[in-house]
Amino acid sequence: MSETRPGLDLRTGYRSFLRRQRLVCIGFLVLAAVGVVALFGFSNNTSQSYWTSYAVLGHHLFGLDAPDGRFTDMIFWDRLLPRAINAAFVGGALAIGGCVMQIVFRNPLADPYTTGISSGAGFGATIAIALGVSLVPGLTGNWAIVVNAFILSLVPMAAMIAVMVVRKTSPAELILVGIGIMYFFGAASTVFMLWANPSDLSGAFRWGLGHLESVGWGNMPLVVGATVIGSAAILLMADKLSVMNAGDRGAFTMGEDPKRVRFVCLLMTSMMVAAVVSFTGTIGFVGIVAPHIVRLTMGTNTRYMLLGSFAVGAVLLLASDALAKVMSLPVGVIMSVVGGPLFLFILVKQYKREHMV
Amino acid sequence: MRLFPQRSPVAEGGDAGFREEYRNYVWRKVLFILVLALAMFVLLGYSVTVSGRDMTFWDGIMAIVDHLAGVTYDRLDDPVRFWNDYIVWNSTMPRVLGAVVCGAGLAVCGAAMQVVLNNPLAEPYTLGVSSGAVFGACLAIILGFTFGSLGTYGIIGNAFLFALVPCAIIIVLVGIMKGLSPVTMILAGTAVSYFFSGLTTLMMVRTDDETLTSSFRWQIGSLSGIGWDNLWIIFVGTVACTAVLMAMTKYLNVLATGDRSATSLGVDVTKVRYTILIVSSLMVAVILSFTGIIGFIGLLAPHMVRTILGADNRYVIPASMFLGPLILLFADTISRLLAEVDLPVGIVMMFVGSPIFLYILLGRRGRRMMYRCRRLVPASI
Numbered sequence: 056m057s058e059t060r061p062g063l064d065l066r067t068g069y070r071s072f073l074r075r076q077r078l079v080c081i082g083f084l085v086l087a088a089v090g091v092v093a094l095f096g097f098s099n100n101t102s103q104s105y106w107t108s109y110a111v112l113g114h115h116l117f118g119l120d121a122p123d124g125r126f127t128d129m130i131f132w133d134r135l136l137p138r139a140i141n142a143a144f145v146g147g148a149l150a151i152g153g154c155v156m157q158i159v160f161r162n163p164l165a166d167p168y169t170t171g172i173s174s175g176a177g178f179g180a181t182i183a184i185a186l187g188v189s190l191v192p193g194l195t196g197n198w199a200i201v202v203n204a205f206i207l208s209l210v211p212m213a214a215m216i217a218v219m220v221v222r223k224t225s226p227a228e229l230i231l232v233g234i235g236i237m238y239f240f241g242a243a244s245t246v247f248m249l250w251a252n253p254s255d256l257s258g259a260f261r262w263g264l265g266h267l268e269s270v271g272w273g274n275m276p277l278v279v280g281a282t283v284i285g286s287a288a289i290l291l292m293a294d295k296l297s298v299m300n301a302g303d304r305g306a307f308t309m310g311e312d313p314k315r316v317r318f319v320c321l322l323m324t325s326m327m328v329a330a331v332v333s334f335t336g337t338i339g340f341v342g343i344v345a346p347h348i349v350r351l352t353m354g355t356n357t358r359y360m361l362l363g364s365f366a367v368g369a370v371l372l373l374a375s376d377a378l379a380k381v382m383s384l385p386v387g388v389i390m391s392v393v394g395g396p397l398f399l400f401i402l403v404k405q406y407k408r409e410h411m412v
Numbered sequence: 413m414r415l416f417p418q419r420s421p422v423a424e425g426g427d428a429g430f431r432e433e434y435r436n437y438v439w440r441k442v443l444f445i446l447v448l449a450l451a452m453f454v455l456l457g458y459s460v461t462v463s464g465r466d467m468t469f470w471d472g473i474m475a476i477v478d479h480l481a482g483v484t485y486d487r488l489d490d491p492v493r494f495w496n497d498y499i500v501w502n503s504t505m506p507r508v509l510g511a512v513v514c515g516a517g518l519a520v521c522g523a524a525m526q527v528v529l530n531n532p533l534a535e536p537y538t539l540g541v542s543s544g545a546v547f548g549a550c551l552a553i554i555l556g557f558t559f560g561s562l563g564t565y566g567i568i569g570n571a572f573l574f575a576l577v578p579c580a581i582i583i584v585l586v587g588i589m590k591g592l593s594p595v596t597m598i599l600a601g602t603a604v605s606y607f608f609s610g611l612t613t614l615m616m617v618r619t620d621d622e623t624l625t626s627s628f629r630w631q632i633g634s635l636s637g638i639g640w641d642n643l644w645i646i647f648v649g650t651v652a653c654t655a656v657l658m659a660m661t662k663y664l665n666v667l668a669t670g671d672r673s674a675t676s677l678g679v680d681v682t683k684v685r686y687t688i689l690i691v692s693s694l695m696v697a698v699i700l701s702f703t704g705i706i707g708f709i710g711l712l713a714p715h716m717v718r719t720i721l722g723a724d725n726r727y728v729i730p731a732s733m734f735l736g737p738l739i740l741l742f743a744d745t746i747s748r749l750l751a752e753v754d755l756p757v758g759i760v761m762m763f764v765g766s767p768i769f770l771y772i773l774l775g776r777r778g779r780r781m782m783y784r785c786r787r788l789v790p791a792s793i
Contacts, residue, residue, distance in 0.1 A: 164602075218774070228773065231533075235770035238707075242762030245632060250754065253621035256628060264613060340606075388613050395606035402599050 076359035079352070083366030087143050090373040095139035096131060098380040103127055108135070133271060141270040141278055142376040142386070143369040145331050146341050148282040150368020152328040153342025154349070154361050155289055158296050159320045160226040163405070167328045167342035170321060171211025171233045173263075174240035176332045179203030181244040181259040185251035197269065200262065204333035211236040212325040216318065226317070265338030265387025267376055274334050285327025290361055292320065297357030338387045340394025341368050341375075347401045441727040444720065448734035455738060456508060459745045463504045467496055475500040502640070504748075510638035510646060511744045511757075512737040514699045515709055517650040519736025521692040522710025523717070523729050524657050527664045528688045529594040536696040536710040538598060539689065540578030540605035545700045546631050547608040548574025553627045554615045564637075567630070568701045575697035578604040579689060586682075594685075633706030633758025635744055642702055649698035656691045657729060660684065664725040706758050708765030709736050715772050739764075 096108020103124060111131040113119040121128060152167030160169060168174075180200045182188045189199035190206050211233055218224060218232050244263075248256045270278070289296075298311045306313040328342075345368040349360050372386070375393060379386040461472025475496045485494040521536040529538065537543075548570035551557045558566035559573060582600050589596075616624050638646070663684045666674045671681050699706075717731040743760040 222774075231773050232770065235766050235773065238762055238766035238769065242759055242766065245762070246755070246759055248628065249632065249756070249759070253625040257621040257624050260624060260628065261617065264617065384614070384617060388610070388617050391606065391610035391613055393610075395603055395610050398606060399600070399603035402596075402603060 072354065073356065073359070076353050076356055076363070080359050080362045080366055083363060083370060087147070087366055087369035087373065090370055091136075091139045091143050094373055094377045095135045097377050103131075107131065112136075137272045137275055138267050138270055139373065139376070141275060141335075142267055142372045144279050144282045145267070145335050145338065146345075146368040146370070146372025147365040148278075148285065148327055148331045148368075149338065149342040150345035150364040150371070151286050151289055151361055152324045153368075154346040154364040155296065155320050155324045156342075157346055158299055158357065159317050159324075160230055161299075161302070162226065162230065163347070164343070165230070166339070167324065168332075168337060168339075169230060169233055170215055170325045171237045171240065172208040172325060172329055172332055173337040173339075174237040174244070175210050176204040176208035176329065176337060177259075177263045178240045178244045179205070179207035179333075180262045180336070181247050184259045184262065185247045185255045201274075201333045205329050207240075208329040208332060209325060211240065212321060216321065219314070219318065261385060262336045263387075264385045265336040265390065266385040267335055267379075268385070270334055278331055278334055281327050281330035285323055285330075286361075286365060288323050289320070290358065292316070292323075293358040293361055296320065296361070300355075300357065336385075336387060338372070338390055340390045340398065341372050344394055344397050344401065345371055347398075347405070351401065351404060441721055441724070441731075445727065445731045445734060448731055448738065452512070452734050452738045452741070455741045455745070456512060459508050459511070459741050459748075460500060460504050462745050462748050463499050471496055472500055472504075476505070506639045506643045507635050507744070508741065510635050510643055510703075511740045513643070513647050513650050514635070514703055514706065515713075515737035515740030516733045517646075517654065517695050517699050517736075518706065518710040518740075519713035519732040520654050520657055520729055521696055522736075523714035523725070523732045524660075524664065524688050524692055525710070526714055527668050527725060528685050529598055530668075530670075531594065531598060532715070533711070534598070535707075536692060537605075537705070537707075539582055539601035539693065540608065541575045541693055541696045542700060542705045543605035543608035543612070544577045545571040545575035545697065546705070547612050548572070549630050549701075550612050550615050550627045553630060554619045554623055568642075571701035572697050574608075575700055576693060578608070579693035582689070583686065586686075631704055632756045633704045633761065634756035635703055635747075636756070637702060646698055646702055650695055653691045653695035653698075654733065657688065660688060661725045661729050664688075664729075668723065668725065704756075704758060706740070706761055708761050708769065709739055712765055712768050712772070713739055716768075719772070719775075 092112070096105050096111075103122070107122050107124075107127060108131050110119070110122040111128060114121045114128070115132055149167050153165065156165040156167060156169045157163060159165075162169075179190070180203060183200040183203045187199075189195065189203060191199075191202050194202055214236050215229055215232050219229060224232075244259070248259050251259065295311055295316045298306045298309045299313060299316055301309065303313040306316070332338075346360065346364045348367050349363040353359060353363050372390075375389045376386045378393075379389045382389070457473065458469065460476060461467065461469045463472075467475075475493070478493075479497055479501050485497060487494045518536050522534070525534040525536060525538060526532055528534075531538075549567050551574070552567040552570040558570050560566060560569055578601060581604050582597055585600055586597070616627055619627075663679055666677050666679045667681065667684060669677075674681050674684075713732045713736040714728060717728050717735055721727050721731055740757070740761070743764055744757045746764075747755050747757045747760045
């Protein structure tokens, strides 16, 4: 994909190609940061104007005068700002996770939940909501949901890894093992939702859709910490991941053990995504669409693709969350309505590219 | 398990030996199908007698025999027999027959889809039929929008009409893009179903808890809605569509060799693919709109058959036609045995189906399957 026109030195061409990717990545990251500041006060459901958000920010960061209104500070500083920051990090984590999964499984349809995270988390949340069961004794309410979701979302991955250790498996087979377990958990969740009373069913259903209403400063350290550590670890492995693009045999000849790389990547990505998902529910499409957008616009240098996916995911989820606030819907719904056509568009575009070369 | 060793058909004994060998080959397959059919009827007989009532197997059978012979009981003189007859004939019979018809339809449809889309993981719902149906049903349940009368038939009519929309979209796409490859068709189906389920979620989120519950319940496959009044619709639809699919099995065999060689053998690939897709979508739409989503049968039954019979579609389709009902009857019987805990057949199928799915996958056949669909495994469902 590099533009090596005749007469242009190959090395210079490659450098400029990398530079362009780097610029685009930084651009998207800056856009995400600006987006947090610009969008968090947007559609705030109060009588306050959009500009109040800057007054609140000024008050907290620079000690300016506090804006008027009894709940203004609480709503802007304690609800909306952490929600926007969380949205950016959650979007980034899901997108980078999706990107890793697509590389590791060599499947353009893989998403961050490919290891069965969504079904496990859904089941954990459902039993917490519908039955009041907490896997870690003593927890109640929201924390029971979060801890259940986290623990159970890792069960399918554990099974997958067990299969991987016991026998030689192709990536496609692994995905199918994940799907098999997903069906099982899905069935279990459905049963408990069916038996629950309508309000619990509705609660579990809404949890599964993906939402950002319940995040605040309290869970920020966990979400942001998991995302930063996970993403950093993934970025450190970018070289190994880019070798994986050559297929298992190719990776072998280049001195990497594809099985081990796959194992480590699955583990890290799943932990990160599970940590995020247990707070927000399963927000779809960010993780599958963002890497495709990056691939279509920037090319496929793995390191910048990972970073770019993070940035694009953050921007996507921030924008959808802004839309979600306007329409007062869970962000997952916005994502699935917008994501479907977007996904179709991307597929058509890729199809055209593949068949016109 | 290798019931039918795949030996080279050219055995000793020249032409006569060859004929002999082929005759055996066919005979074994026919025998297998007959055994399946017999097993299905035995399970059917047992299943009819499982109901909420305290009644033995023979009581159930006698109730049917008597009813067919025209014997009637008085409600006051012989209440036990009267109610046996009533329950068996009016509630269990249509439901069990419905299980047979739906199971057969879904399994045959899955077998055809897997060949036509050239993907071992294809199933009747691959092209988005179910998402369309659920959207239609939710439109009726939540927004009260139907093309005709309200009530149950409004929901069913909506589900049926919208179930055909994804198929129509794909056919239009094929027309615009001058023949899509099966891969792109599946992707387009996935995208269409994403879109529909997005809209469905949108409706479900906005509604109140009770309506949400009923639309959630509608999606889960259940045979309890089938009665004499609607069984004939499903029956006619399924039989007609199955007949068409059966007539096309020889094309399916040619199609399985790949598009190019099928074309060179004189088969109009696009036409066959179109016809089969339309017919299967119609059949699934009819079934789906009465039962909701019953998964796994269309995926598993053909594979289980292929494990034993090999991939010859002239036998795979009829064998699936008997194995599908066998599985669905089994699941429905479990569902009725556990009637107190309210376990719709769709959920039983999920619990029964996922281990079988994993088993087939990790077995010897799984390997080959995997190789064929390595690029196109749907990542999440």
